[in-house]
Amino acid sequence: MTKRIRSFPLMSMAVLAMAITACGTTPSVGAPTGTDAGGDRQLVTLRIGPGVTSAALSAALSGAQVLVFDHTTGRAVLSVPAATAGTLAPGSMSTQALGSLDAGVLGVEPDGVMKVLTDDPEADALGATTWAGGLTTWAGGLTTWAGGAITWAGGTSFLNNTDLTSATAYWNRLGLSTAQQKIPELGSGVKVAVIDTGLDMAHPLLQGRIDSAGGWDYVGGDGNPQEENTGGKYGHGTAVAGIVLQIAPNAKVIPMRALAPDGSGRISNVTAAVNRAVSVGARVINLSLGSTSNSVALNTAISAALAQGVLVVNSSGNAGTQGIVYPGAGLGTTFGVNSGLFAVGSVTLGLQKSAFTQYGANMSMTAPGELVLTTYPDARLVKASGTSFAAPAVAGALALALSTGASSASVITAVKASATLNQDLLFNLQLGAGTLNVGALAGKFR
Known part of the structure; x- marks a missing residue:
């Protein structure tokens, strides 16, 4: 779920998806056709x-x-x-x-609509222009990738000092360098399904990290879940995937295009995508989307995934109000609090509640979700804000932990037990277990 996204010139960021140190029965899968048929x-x-x-x-x-x-x-x-x-x-x-x-x-x-939710009326009104709050051009222009995919080993980076400082502060808050040293598998062998607006399949920082065979386009009804530059949420899925791969750079992302470029999609699309994700081997599913209405159908698909040990991460919403969006809102009722479904809100790097995040007593945990540097289509980078970009940090951390051979059940417990306590005295009781600490999580297994 997105609040806003700000462009960032790419001339730079080989570090991003690559690394910080050196990035029962299975539910049957029917014919993966588009199901965007509308209200009929x-x-x-x-x-x-x-x-x-x-x-x-x-x-x-x-x-x-x-x-x-x-x-x-x-x-x-x-x-x-x-x-x-x-x-x-x-x-x-x-x-x-x-x-x-x-x-x-x-x-x-x-067959209602789920979407990337926002509390930014200006960005919504702009539609296809941008989802950056009124910008008509990207900051720094349309800088494209140059130099190929270089991993960041020993501190080498093409970021300027200011932006490297910003990115490093994010990684340090997560304890990411420590985590990736302790877990050199870096997510290897773990697939993370990103159910979203699709993916820039050609982005240089994502190459070798996409399970294209497992992916599907439920909007177009074909096997190419490529993002389409025809709506105001273009780039959302690519940005989400880049954050997953910062945390677990050797994981594979399964792109499931269930949302159109305007950020909306039928419940049937999301339901079918969850089901397919399990069938093609996902261990983690990221849902940076939601609805204010409950869906028995989607809950059924998620329950089937959880029964197979698949972990599901959902962003909490961006209205800045009490009460999180579905499906995460079902925690404590439809889903057990330790079922493997996570509802994730956003905090600042200072561990204060982000102004835009939704919150509640049944929230699982938080992660930093403001101006997070990540991938954007056409070989670009952006700084993105919103609970949409807090959730995939948790999804990546789960993948990292699972790559040690740990069980899903042990990871569910460990990721909460290792969280850093938030510092927001007014809202702490409604921000879950605390903020993701990947370094401390790694220490539970290594």
Whole structure:
């Protein structure tokens, strides 16, 4: 979820995605087609018995597309035409449409919209111009990549002193140098699904770190989840991925394009992307998006992921108000606080609550989310602010810890137990366990 993003001339930053030291049964995956069909379809969540098959459900419900089918949790989610949904009653164990199948309807809901949320009306109004609060050109111009991908070993960097100081302050707050020395795997063998606006697949700092085969474009309905420069949230997914890879540079990012360039996408897109992420081997899923409305369908997909030990990170929202957005808002009710779902808010480097972050007693933790240097399409860099850019730091830290061979359960406990206590006396009780400390987290495993 984005508050704002400010451009940064790239002539520079080989460090970014590379490194600081040297960067049951599996739910079935149906045909990964675009599901951005609009309000003429509804989402149906079902309880399924052990003898029910995905094919049988598809055959029973006219025009159905299976988004989630998971015998481990005994749940399925289907996208169906509104006319078909009208024949199904929540709570019914058998309907004419389902026939004799051992399946019961748990919920029927509109295929609503999830989005990158912002509290910046000016940026929203600008639409495709920029999401930088009124800038018509990028600070420093359209500087492009030069010099290839160079890792930062022994302190070598192409950043100027001012920007290197800013980036180093962020890394130091996280204890990142210590963490990457203790965990030289740097996320190797761990895949992180970024469900967002897509990815600049050609960005030089991301090369060798993208699982393109696992990715999918649910907006366009094809296998190329490339960001499109036609809307006001262009670059959001690329910026999120760059932060994941700063923390765990040897991890692989699975790009799932579930949101259009304006930052919005159907719940069915996000639900299907969560399901596919698990099927193609993601260990961590980042959701820098949200909704003010709860979704049984998306909760079902997340529950199926958690049941497989997949960790899910959600940004808390940027309205600056009490109460976080869904799905993270379901922590403590739909999801256990230690289930593997994380709701992440933003703090300053001084460990004070960011003015824009949403907060609440069920928030998991925080991470720095103001002016974070990261990747942007067309071989550029930006400084980005918002809980959208706090969440992927946690996702990267989880990947780093998992690459030691640690279990998901142990990582859930350790990342909270190792957090640095925030210094905001007014809001501390509503900012979770504290701020991400990757160095201390590494110390729990090495």
